[in-house]
Amino acid sequence: MEFKKNLYVNVLTVGGYTYSTQVISFLSSIVISRLLLPSDYGFFALITVFTGFVGIFTNAGFGAAVIRSNYNTTYYKALRNLSLLMGVVIFTIMLLLAYPIAWFYRNSSLVLPIVVFSLVFIFRPLSIVPSAILRKNLNFSYIGKRDLLSSLISVLITIIMAYLNCSYWSLIIPQIFVAILNFYFLELKVGLGYKIYPWQYTIVGYKKTKKLIGSVLGFDTINYWARNADNLIIGKWYGAEELGIYNRAYSLLTLPLNIVSGIFGSVLLPSLTKLKRSGGDINKEYEGVLNIISLLDFPIAFVLIVFPKQLVSFLWGPNWIAVAELLPYFGLLLLTQGLITTIGNIYYLLGKEKTNFYVGAVNAVILVLGIVIGAFYSIVDVARVYALVYLSFNVPINLYFGFVKSFGFDWKFIIVFWVPKVLLSLVILFLLWNKLDYYIPFVLMIYGITIVLKVLEEIKVTIRFFVKKILS
Numbered sequence: 001m002e003f004k005k006n007l008y009v010n011v012l013t014v015g016g017y018t019y020s021t022q023v024i025s026f027l028s029s030i031v032i033s034r035l036l037l038p039s040d041y042g043f044f045a046l047i048t049v050f051t052g053f054v055g056i057f058t059n060a061g062f063g064a065a066v067i068r069s070n071y072n073t074t075y076y077k078a079l080r081n082l083s084l085l086m087g088v089v090i091f092t093i094m095l096l097l098a099y100p101i102a103w104f105y106r107n108s109s110l111v112l113p114i115v116v117f118s119l120v121f122i123f124r125p126l127s128i129v130p131s132a133i134l135r136k137n138l139n140f141s142y143i144g145k146r147d148l149l150s151s152l153i154s155v156l157i158t159i160i161m162a163y164l165n166c167s168y169w170s171l172i173i174p175q176i177f178v179a180i181l182n183f184y185f186l187e188l189k190v191g192l193g194y195k196i197y198p199w200q201y202t203i204v205g206y207k208k209t210k211k212l213i214g215s216v217l218g219f220d221t222i223n224y225w226a227r228n229a230d231n232l233i234i235g236k237w238y239g240a241e242e243l244g245i246y247n248r249a250y251s252l253l254t255l256p257l258n259i260v261s262g263i264f265g266s267v268l269l270p271s272l273t274k275l276k277r278s279g280g281d282i283n284k285e286y287e288g289v290l291n292i293i294s295l296l297d298f299p300i301a302f303v304l305i306v307f308p309k310q311l312v313s314f315l316w317g318p319n320w321i322a323v324a325e326l327l328p329y330f331g332l333l334l335l336t337q338g339l340i341t342t343i344g345n346i347y348y349l350l351g352k353e354k355t356n357f358y359v360g361a362v363n364a365v366i367l368v369l370g371i372v373i374g375a376f377y378s379i380v381d382v383a384r385v386y387a388l389v390y391l392s393f394n395v396p397i398n399l400y401f402g403f404v405k406s407f408g409f410d411w412k413f414i415i416v417f418w419v420p421k422v423l424l425s426l427v428i429l430f431l432l433w434n435k436l437d438y439y440i441p442f443v444l445m446i447y448g449i450t451i452v453l454k455v456l457e458e459i460k461v462t463i464r465f466f467v468k469k470i471l472s
């Protein structure tokens with residue numbers, strides 16, 4: 001029970017700020033989407049397909065290394081040296097790649113925006129280690145305040161620039177400001193200093209972390225292209241406007257992933273690390289977390305699946321109505337992907353980064369092949385095949401090699417918790433694909449009942465905790 005109390009306190013802390021940040025971003029998108037066109041968002045997405053990929057090298061597992069380690073401040077400074085070096089190298093690489101990327105898309109106007117946007121790689125790496133130190137110390141309050149303030153400033157700059165007809169620059173420039181602000185706020189709190197330490201420090205930091213860095217980089221690379229191959233292919237084959245539509249629909253999958261799974265994920269690794277050191281039951285507590293995530297994700301997925309047109313019309317207006325055809329498939333993915341995205345924390349906790357990499361590699365290859373097949377037909381078929389492959393291959397692979405082989409869950413848990421979710425999701429996908437929308441709410445009701453029955457005790461404990469917290 002002590003673990004749950006600490007977890008919920010941290011979730012409340014992170015959640016309060018994260019929800020505020022996401023609400024601000026979400027509400028601002030209603031305004032910004034009426035000032036910018038789908039092609040503006042698509043243009044920005046063309047850039048971030050590649051910059052997002054190289055950006056994973058700026059983290060490279062440094063955050064997980066800090067949380068897992070028992071070393072002191074010198075080690076943290078060595079890791080920050082290493083992350084800064086990675087950032088400078090990546091910035092240089094992006095400068096060299098600006099023209100080839102523009103050539104790939106046959107759009108020369110991409111060159112300057114790529115060069116400007118690449119400035120974020122100078123500042124983002126500087127935030128990774130101090131942010132991890134705060135997470136390791138369970139100081140989520142300061143992280144939340146920083147994110148909230150940065151988001152407010154970013155939104156304000158975006159709206160002003162969009163109103164002034166700055167087009168896609170309205171989405172690029174705020175990213176640079178936020179990277180600088182995040183570094184400033186974190187340094188203000190952690191105080192690692194601005195000194196660049198000798199090269200020997202960096203070498204020692206790398207040697208003590210290279211196993212984790214290699215596994216995390218490998219997994220993140222594979223996972224990134226599994227999640228962004230669709231953007232690359234749609235941007236190349238269909239153009240910026242169609243990519244803008246697809247990207248907007250996909251954002252309503254990533255939004256709940258961030259505000260539900262992301263919040264739990266951010267506190268899960270440090271909380272379970274503490275639990276493991278005290279000899280607690282990791283699997284039991286992790287199962288409880290999965291139950292709560294299922295319960296929180298379900299109503300969001302229900303709206304995306306059943307009311308896509310109404311939602312899009314209300315939020316973004318007629319220019320974005322094409323998004324509605326894609327939303328049900330991403331809402332369906334939320335039901336299982338919101339759970340699967342948390343397993344990386346357990347792999348890192350148990351020191352099984354290599355298994356995480358191998359499982360991710362297999363999943364990525366299968367998923368990318370599915371996306372390519374779907375792209376031959378339409379962007380809607382990309383979403384359809386994405387959902388089919390994820391449910392039919394990716395989830396079972398993660399269950400067997402992750403939950404059973406690596407985490408030690410028994411088959412009863414798989415049958416009781418996971419099998420109903422996967423089978424009912426496949427039924428909903430069949431109904432969506434064949435436009436049998438009338439039956440979907442009934443299947444979703446059955447899905448919801450299976451969640452509530454599994455999570456009843458967890459709900460009682462959670463409600464009692466939150467009521468007590470509010471009253472106190």
